[in-house]
Amino acid sequence: MLASATCFVTLKAALEQAPPLRLVALRLLIGGAMLLALFPVMGIRLVPSRDLWPWIIVLGIAVTAFAYGTMAISLGYTGAGIASVLGNSQPLLAVALGVWLLGERLTRMRLLALLLGLVGVVLVAFPATSEMAVGGQIGPLLALASSVGLVTASLIVKHVGPGVSRLMLAAWPLVLSSVPLFLLSLALEPDPKITWSLQFISLLLFLGICIFQRT
Structure with missing residues (x-):
């Protein structure tokens, strides 16, 4: 969780030097290229x-681009702390969706863990989101998406x-998810101002490495 929160803070800082869609496209391309470079070392065939x-x-295209795109855009509307909490609620959603879509068994312990987790997310996120205007809540919703x-x-x-x-x-x-994001960036961010500083x-590069923890 700490490492993931660090990634959100880093992403927030990088967004001050590049527009969100172009930044995410570069991040995913770099992260994917880093993983592909490991294929020969690990004896994995390069072409699926x-x-x-x-x-x-x-x-x-349908999942990764959406997930990382909404993650970056959410930080333009809310703080890194709230985005990190809601953006890292995957274990709770995984239990709920696993029961719903895959027919996994919901034991008492899993139900208890799910309820406690949901209560924790609400306790952390509600004080901040309740003070926002209705339009300002788009950031938390994007992080949850x-x-x-x-x-x-x-x-x-x-x-x-x-x-x-x-x-x-x-x-x-x-690698593939970077393509639609680059295209969207060309359409919506025609003159992206990127500060190519050290x-x-x-x-x-750090954001590219951060993706490894989610693979």
């Missing part, structure tokens, strides 16, 4: 098999099966 491409495309996207990605990976390399299902979707490059 044909039957994996539909899943990779869904993970990359990001968490839903990441959980959806986890459920898809789980559905594909244990025989497939998790690294394969992480690296290629990251600090920004360091932040960008």
Whole structure:
């Protein structure tokens, strides 16, 4: 949780030097390239098999781009603390969606953990969000949407099966997800002002590495 919160703070700082969509596209491309570089070392074939491409495309374009895009945009509307809490509620959402979509059994302990977790999120987030105007609550909602996207990605990976390399299902979707984000950035951020300083490059590389904890 601490490492993830650090990533949110770093992302917030990087957003002061680059527009959100362009920043996220660069982050995902760099993170995916870093993972692909590990393939030869770990003896993983670089090109996925044909039957994996539909899943990779869904993970990359429909899920990963959405999750990381909403994550970055949310920080333009709310603080890194609230975004971090809501953006890291995946374990709670995973339990709920697993029961709903995958038919997983909800034991008493899992139900208790789910309820306690939800109470914790509300206690942390409500004092801040309750003071916002209705329009100002878009940031927390986007952060929560990001968490839903990441959980959806986890459920898809789980559905594909244990025989497939998790690294394969992480690296290629990251690279592909940068494409729609770059295109959206060209359309919505036609004149992106990026400060290519040593600090920004360091932040960008760190954000690329941060993705590893979610793979």
